[in-house]
Amino acid sequence: MIKGAIVGFGKIARTNHLEAFQSEELQKSIDITSAVEVDINIRERCRKEYSSINFYESLNEMYSNNKVDFIDITTPPKYHKEIIEWAVDKGIHIICEKPFTISYAEAKELYSNLNGKNILFIPCHQYKYSSLWKHFKSFIEQLDIANIFIQLNVFRTGADPGLNADTTPWRLNKEISGGGILSDTGFHYLYLANWLLGQPNKVTAINHNLAHNNFQVEDTSQVILEFERGIIQINLSWASISRKNEAKLISKEGSLHYSGEEYLVKSKNGNDEIIAVPNVSDKSHYTGLYVNLFFEFANNMQNKNFIKGGLKEALNTVYLLEKCYESSQTQKTIELINE
Numbered sequence: 001m002i003k004g005a006i007v008g009f010g011k012i013a014r015t016n017h018l019e020a021f022q023s024e025e026l027q028k029s030i031d032i033t034s035a036v037e038v039d040i041n042i043r044e045r046c047r048k049e050y051s052s053i054n055f056y057e058s059l060n061e062m063y064s065n066n067k068v069d070f071i072d073i074t075t076p077p078k079y080h081k082e083i084i085e086w087a088v089d090k091g092i093h094i095i096c097e098k099p100f101t102i103s104y105a106e107a108k109e110l111y112s113n114l115n116g117k118n119i120l121f122i123p124c125h126q127y128k129y130s131s132l133w134k135h136f137k138s139f140i141e142q143l144d145i146a147n148i149f150i151q152l153n154v155f156r157t158g159a160d161p162g163l164n165a166d167t168t169p170w171r172l173n174k175e176i177s178g179g180g181i182l183s184d185t186g187f188h189y190l191y192l193a194n195w196l197l198g199q200p201n202k203v204t205a206i207n208h209n210l211a212h213n214n215f216q217v218e219d220t221s222q223v224i225l226e227f228e229r230g231i232i233q234i235n236l237s238w239a240s241i242s243r244k245n246e247a248k249l250i251s252k253e254g255s256l257h258y259s260g261e262e263y264l265v266k267s268k269n270g271n272d273e274i275i276a277v278p279n280v281s282d283k284s285h286y287t288g289l290y291v292n293l294f295f296e297f298a299n300n301m302q303n304k305n306f307i308k309g310g311l312k313e314a315l316n317t318v319y320l321l322e323k324c325y326e327s328s329q330t331q332k333t334i335e336l337i338n339e
Contacts, residue, residue: 002301004095005034005068007059007083008075009046011162012097016283017074018050020290029298034066059086069093070120070301077102077183078176084110084121093120093301095294099187099321100314102178107318111311118306122297123314125191126289132277133192135264136249139256140196140229148230149250150196152189155240158212159184159219172215180217181236182207183321190324191317193225193232199316200225200232204333205324211239223324245281 004021006013013035021032034054037043047055056062059071070093073083081101087094100123101107114121127133140148159171159181170176171184182205193200203225207218219238224231230251249256254268260281266273278285300307320336327334 001031002029002298003031003033003068004070004072005036005062006032006072006074007036009035009037009042010074013074016287016290017072019287020294023291025291025295034062034068036062063090070095073097076170076176077178081106081110088113088117088119095122095297097124099183100318104319104322107315111315114311115308120300120306122310125313126293127188127192128195129289129292130280132258132264132280135275136256137196139249143251143253145251145253146229147251150232151248152234153246154185154236155244156238157240157243158238172217174216179325180219181238182218182221182324186221186236187317187321189234190320191313194316197227197229197232199338200227200336202226202333202335203323203327205327207328243281
């Protein structure tokens with residue numbers, strides 16, 4: 001059994017992550033033995049509720065009492081760097097929630113430190129495991145032409161409050177989160193964009209506060225990414241009356257249209273095909289995406305396959321995120337450097 005510890009025992013840890021680790025696919029290969037939670041109230045309450053897990057206040061306290069093979073970082077982004085550095089020092093493998101870090105400078109430093117180590121690092125870029133986005137990826141690979149237009153619309157009623165709705169969500173604190181909806185939900189669509197069409201050449205972004213003028217961070221963002229093979233437009237908002245996702249791919253050879261339901265319409269050669277997919281606005285299917293991600297992580301750990309693809313992907317996405325904010329702040333299109 002691979003032993004792991006969850007670092008930061010908030011909403012995402014207790015729901016999707018822990019549920020995934022306890023799934024039928026993973027329960028025979030991964031054992032979450034420990035958790036690190038700095039909030040004493042959460043720690044003591046969870047100690048009673050999750051009796052099979054040992055709870056600790058600090059990483060060092062955990063490791064001195066219960067050595068683990070990997071840690072799963074589910075804290076807010078501000079704290080990722082110091083936790084990753086601790087894990088590298090101990091030679092422990094790492095799963096890390098997105099975004100990797102809150103700045104490209106931090107990401108480059110961690111990348112350099114991790115790249116030469118026999119440490120497996122994977123970011124929680126779990127959307128790539130969704131059948132919806134796999135259909136988009138497969139369709140793109142079948143197209144001969146370069147001119148593709150993709151539009152991604154992501155509408156939410158507000159920032160996720162976590163488990164404590166009585167306090168201001170940490171996602172609204174720029175120092176802790178790094179930004180608003182663009183760095184939160186938008187980060188998923190930036191790594192998806194890189195995955196679908198490769199790294200972009202240019203980015204133009206505009207950030208707004210449509211419904212929340214008191215926010216430190218944007219509640220709405222519009223991003224246009226220019227690639228060799230086409231354009232991806234990403235529209236994000238916390239100012240919607242309802243939760244909804246939409247996605248469209250348009251080209252002269254065919255199109256895909258996802259309207260937020262449990263099907264995708266594929267049009268090609270004058271024919272329409274209805275393809276069943278999960279409703280990506282429904283959070284209940286998220287756990288399955290984590291199961292697939294963690295299953296792959298466990299296999300690579302067991303085979304001592306210390307792949308660096310996820311690390312490079314995390315670095316590239318933080319770079320793209322930072323350039324989106326630069327574009328919005330300068331009100332200019334930014335040319336990107338693809339390394």
